[in-house]
Amino acid sequence: MEFLSAYNGVLIRYGLYLLIFWPTVGYYVYKKSKEQGLSRPQVRGVVLGFLGIPGLLIHLWYAQSQN
Numbered sequence: 483m484e485f486l487s488a489y490n491g492v493l494i495r496y497g498l499y500l501l502i503f504w505p506t507v508g509y510y511v512y513k514k515s516k517e518q519g520l521s522r523p524q525v526r527g528v529v530l531g532f533l534g535i536p537g538l539l540i541h542l543w544y545a546q547s548q549n
Contacts, residue, residue, distance in 0.1 A: 503534035511541045518545060 508531020515523035530537030 499534060500532070504531045507531045507534055507538045511537065514541070514545065518548070520545075520548075 508527040511530045512523050512527030515526045520526065526541070530541050533540065
């Protein structure tokens with residue numbers, strides 16, 4: 483189990499980050515993409531959700547540039 487504590491627990495921190503932000507951001511991006519009629523809302527939700535906060539910022543920038 484030393485690999486979990488390697489690099490001061492980076493793997494655990496990143497895993498928790500994904501666990502919290504991937505579903506939250508992914509669902510938000512999916513919902514808003516569907517409302518705005520953007521193409522492939524499910525793929526957008528998964529990919530941008532995986533990126534977390536940066537993915538949310540990318541989505542907001544893209545949605546803003548469409549208007």
